[in-house]
Amino acid sequence: MPARPPLPTHLWVLAALYGVASLAHFTHNAEFIAFYPNLPQGLTRAHVYLAWLAITSLGVGGLLLAWQGPRVLGWVLIAAYGAMGLDGLAHYTLALCSAHSLAANATIAAEAASGLALMLAALLQARKAWRCR
Numbered sequence: 001m002p003a004r005p006p007l008p009t010h011l012w013v014l015a016a017l018y019g020v021a022s023l024a025h026f027t028h029n030a031e032f033i034a035f036y037p038n039l040p041q042g043l044t045r046a047h048v049y050l051a052w053l054a055i056t057s058l059g060v061g062g063l064l065l066a067w068q069g070p071r072v073l074g075w076v077l078i079a080a081y082g083a084m085g086l087d088g089l090a091h092y093t094l095a096l097c098s099a100h101s102l103a104a105n106a107t108i109a110a111e112a113a114s115g116l117a118l119m120l121a122a123l124l125q126a127r128k129a130w131r132c133r
Contacts, residue, residue: 007067011078014121015063018082018114019056025088025107026052036104037095055084066125075126082122085115 029036030048059081066074088108097105 007063008125011066011118011121011125014082014114014118015059015078018085018111018118019059021107021110021114022052022055022085025111028103028107032101032104035101036091037099039094055081058084062122071129072126075122075129079119079122079126082115082117082119085111085113085118088112088115 026048030045033039033043033045033048058077062074062077062079062081064074065071066078088111091100091104091108100108
């Protein structure tokens with residue numbers, strides 16, 4: 001069996017950038033949860049960190065599959081992981097940008113932008129892998 005080619009470097013970089021942006025946003029959410037306007041009453045620090053772990057496990061699983069398993073499925077999972085970054089924009093359905101702190105807006109924007117970039121790059125890889133099967 002021929003050796004599998006390594007994953008493209010730009011995908012590792014995009015995944016790392018999104019991972020850091022996601023961690024920054026979720027950490028800011030968790031640590032400053034009382035200052036985020038109109039969040040559900042029962043939401044706690046622990047809930048926020050558990051949500052981040054669940055989302056991140058999707059990305060890790062996708063990377064593992066893209067590296068060793070069925071590549072197309074791996075790329076689709078990575079794309080889904082990146083798409084989760086757009087969910088941070090839901091903060092703006094609860095309150096306007098002006099109601100959030102500069103740090104909150106910055107972490108939301110960084111997570112959404114890096115997640116979108118990862119999603120698009122992973123979908124292109126999935127398409128390429130699908131055509132090569």
